[in-house]
Amino acid sequence: MSLSPHQQAPSGPTAVLLLGMGGPAEATEIGPYLQRLFADPHLIELPFQPLLGPLIARTRRDRLRQRYAEIGGASPIARLTARQAQALSARLAALRPEADLHVEIAFRYAQPDVHTALRALKARNVARVLVFLQYPHWACATSASALAQLGAALRAEPWSQPCEWGVIDRWGCDPGYISFLVQALRDHLSQSPPTPAPLLLFTAHALPMRQVARGQNYAQEVAATVHEVMKALGFAFPYLLSYQSAIGPVAWLQPSTVDVIDGLGRHGQQRVVVVPVGFTTDHLETLYDLDIVLAQRAQRAGLTHFHRLPAPNDAPAFIDAMAAMVLAHLDGSALPSMNLTLRCPGCQHERCPADDFGFLS
Amino acid sequence: MSLSPHQQAPSGPTAVLLLGMGGPAEATEIGPYLQRLFADPHLIELPFQPLLGPLIARTRRDRLRQRYAEIGGASPIARLTARQAQALSARLAALRPEADLHVEIAFRYAQPDVHTALRALKARNVARVLVFLQYPHWACATSASALAQLGAALRAEPWSQPCEWGVIDRWGCDPGYISFLVQALRDHLSQSPPTPAPLLLFTAHALPMRQVARGQNYAQEVAATVHEVMKALGFAFPYLLSYQSAIGPVAWLQPSTVDVIDGLGRHGQQRVVVVPVGFTTDHLETLYDLDIVLAQRAQRAGLTHFHRLPAPNDAPAFIDAMAAMVLAHLDGSALPSMNLTLRCPGCQHERCPADDFGFLS
Numbered sequence: 103m104s105l106s107p108h109q110q111a112p113s114g115p116t117a118v119l120l121l122g123m124g125g126p127a128e129a130t131e132i133g134p135y136l137q138r139l140f141a142d143p144h145l146i147e148l149p150f151q152p153l154l155g156p157l158i159a160r161t162r163r164d165r166l167r168q169r170y171a172e173i174g175g176a177s178p179i180a181r182l183t184a185r186q187a188q189a190l191s192a193r194l195a196a197l198r199p200e201a202d203l204h205v206e207i208a209f210r211y212a213q214p215d216v217h218t219a220l221r222a223l224k225a226r227n228v229a230r231v232l233v234f235l236q237y238p239h240w241a242c243a244t245s246a247s248a249l250a251q252l253g254a255a256l257r258a259e260p261w262s263q264p265c266e267w268g269v270i271d272r273w274g275c276d277p278g279y280i281s282f283l284v285q286a287l288r289d290h291l292s293q294s295p296p297t298p299a300p301l302l303l304f305t306a307h308a309l310p311m312r313q314v315a316r317g318q319n320y321a322q323e324v325a326a327t328v329h330e331v332m333k334a335l336g337f338a339f340p341y342l343l344s345y346q347s348a349i350g351p352v353a354w355l356q357p358s359t360v361d362v363i364d365g366l367g368r369h370g371q372q373r374v375v376v377v378p379v380g381f382t383t384d385h386l387e388t389l390y391d392l393d394i395v396l397a398q399r400a401q402r403a404g405l406t407h408f409h410r411l412p413a414p415n416d417a418p419a420f421i422d423a424m425a426a427m428v429l430a431h432l433d434g435s436a437l438p439s440m441n442l443t444l445r446c447p448g449c450q451h452e453r454c455p456a457d458d459f460g461f462l463s
Numbered sequence: 464m465s466l467s468p469h470q471q472a473p474s475g476p477t478a479v480l481l482l483g484m485g486g487p488a489e490a491t492e493i494g495p496y497l498q499r500l501f502a503d504p505h506l507i508e509l510p511f512q513p514l515l516g517p518l519i520a521r522t523r524r525d526r527l528r529q530r531y532a533e534i535g536g537a538s539p540i541a542r543l544t545a546r547q548a549q550a551l552s553a554r555l556a557a558l559r560p561e562a563d564l565h566v567e568i569a570f571r572y573a574q575p576d577v578h579t580a581l582r583a584l585k586a587r588n589v590a591r592v593l594v595f596l597q598y599p600h601w602a603c604a605t606s607a608s609a610l611a612q613l614g615a616a617l618r619a620e621p622w623s624q625p626c627e628w629g630v631i632d633r634w635g636c637d638p639g640y641i642s643f644l645v646q647a648l649r650d651h652l653s654q655s656p657p658t659p660a661p662l663l664l665f666t667a668h669a670l671p672m673r674q675v676a677r678g679q680n681y682a683q684e685v686a687a688t689v690h691e692v693m694k695a696l697g698f699a700f701p702y703l704l705s706y707q708s709a710i711g712p713v714a715w716l717q718p719s720t721v722d723v724i725d726g727l728g729r730h731g732q733q734r735v736v737v738v739p740v741g742f743t744t745d746h747l748e749t750l751y752d753l754d755i756v757l758a759q760r761a762q763r764a765g766l767t768h769f770h771r772l773p774a775p776n777d778a779p780a781f782i783d784a785m786a787a788m789v790l791a792h793l794d795g796s797a798l799p800s801m802n803l804t805l806r807c808p809g810c811q812h813e814r815c816p817a818d819d820f821g822f823l824s
Contacts, residue, residue, distance in 0.1 A: 316718065447724075
């Protein structure tokens with residue numbers, strides 16, 4: 103395939119490809135979006151997936167429509183990612199006016215998909231592509247799944263033009279990202295009375311234990327983000343890490359965020375500051391699962407103060423962090439992680455999608 | 464109870480109480496040791512525990528005897544902890560010759576137990592006790608269980624003499640401890656050929672998911688230790704965190720260390736450096752579970768290079784780290800963690816044992 107590293111310095115435009123999950127941008131997109139989710143063997147493992155996937159997707163569609171209706175009818179991911187891309191592009195142009203840098207977007211389950219994005223990159227005749235995974239913490243269900251789709255698209259339509267590929271594969275402890283989280287916490291804490299004393303509840307998307315058991319470091323990486331934030335705050339507050347948005351009858355990473363809120367309320371905790379980690383933009387998991395469901399649970403559990411910190415979105419501090427990561431990777435002062443080419447010990451797939459992109463590490 | 468903080472500066476000797484799990488020092492102690500383990504509702508949760516505990520303990524006795532026979536007949540914990548205490552005492556005397564400092568030991572399931580240790584402290588007429596939990600990462604099953612027993616002993620036999628109490632409750636990211644782990648890794652890596660390329664496999668004792676689900680940060684704290692070590696090494700190696708020594712039919716933290724070794728071998732990994740974290744001395748979990756069982760699994764899985772890093776034991780760098788932690792807590796520059804008084808959201812016990820010791824934070 104066409105992914106072998108290009109030996110000479112690239113002569114031509116460079117693209118930064120923001121690669122994420124995406125979401126249904128219109129209510130009519132909810133059905134097709136779910137169909138794509140349930141067809142992805144990296145994300146959801148089902149027996150007889152080609153048969154069972156579409157069936158389950160259909161049974162979940164109406165419930166999901168209701169949830170999206172409560173946050174405005176559809177997902178804000180496309181809109182927010184476009185704003186991030188625009189802000190990142192402007193920031194990169196300011197930092198490197200001489201470079202021919204373009205920011206493109208590709209979504210795993212929505213438009214623009216990898217095929218659309220690759221066509222745009224080809225049309226620009228790019229000589230270099232830096233794939234920027236929009237998941238701070240690596241999971242096969244998300245990061246590897248996105249790379250798998252990109253790799254398959256590249257194998258299906260090989261490029262004639264030489265192109266150098268790079269990947270920002272995980273960045274949960276990037277100093278700029280940590281600093282964004284710390285500053286958001288400090289801002290909130292300094293703008294609110296010190297009592298009742300806050301507990302910081304970090305919450306990340308859960309992962310099925312079956313996937314954890316295969317040897318993914320996802321939970322370790324999420325915990326490291328929490329550690330870096332708490333370290334920057336001098337461990338000056340009690341804190342917990344919990345996992346949210348689990349669905350279906352399988353076992354997931356624990357503890358669950360809603361259970362933790364219930365228990366904290368039972369023990370008389372009055373104030374909780376919820377810190378979502380691992381989400382780059384607001385979407386159903388923050389706007390519905392946290393702002394609606396969790397906030398209601400908190401109220402029922404007797405908490406008097408419940409505050410959810412914002413997702414990064416296009417906050418200038420986060421865009422600065424993104425730009426710094428991009429430039430460090432383009433300059434070669436940062437490389438893909440050593441774990442990128444580490445196949446999960448219990449991998450069930452024929453090949454690891456990361457192998458296509460691991461040549462640089 | 465007698466644990467309220469003492470307002471004046473203590474006038475009298477200070478004791479550092481190393482509080483750990485202990486192990487059967489003689490083969491004849493294996494039975495009673497197991498009886499105590501299976502009677503502890505913080506460590507092992509059984510229905511009808513007073514009936515079922517002794518029964519299960521009896522069924523496991525012979526298997527455990529065989530395992531201890533393979534590592535010399537009994538547990539080295541008592542002997543190694545005594546050496547740590549002696550070395551720590553000497554180090555503290557060298558650093559603070561003017562202070563009247565004594566190091567005592569208490570084991571949760573072995574001799575000297577808390578009653579023996581408290582009698583020794585009373586006889587010394589100590590004015591201050593710093594409880595130094597020998598678990599770097601907090602878990603109710605270990606840390607809280609040990610504090611519960613100590614608190615109960617103090618309530619049962621109140622002290623007439625005024626005494627100031629402190630706790631070192633968790634220290635998995637203590638810079639001295641991290642530096643011990645990093646140096647042990649660097650020593651091994653610098654003394655061995657660079658090929659085959661090593662994978663670092665961090666392994667910590669597993670925790671039942673039922674306990675994790677109650678909202679304990681154990682896994683987060685273990686992951687933070689791994690993160691600090693990898694950060695000091697510049698993330699220059701692929702690495703994984705897995706959990707070991709799970710027993711019984713319940714679900715435990717994942718991935719399991721043996722499964723990870725099997726999978727790594729299957730994918731052609733030749734060399735693994737095993738880094739035990741969370742153990743302060745060698746015992747069955749390192750000498751049998753890692754050096755015998757895991758080493759055999761590694762060989763069968765096709766690994767050509769398998770190396771297990773030493774437990775801290777009385778390594779001078781680790782004793783230095785212990786001494787620095789003790790002095791920082793005695794001087795007041797370090798305090799118990801803010802999480803010490805945080806009751807687990809899903810706590811099933813009548814009271815949190817940490818409450819007795821949380822007055823300082």
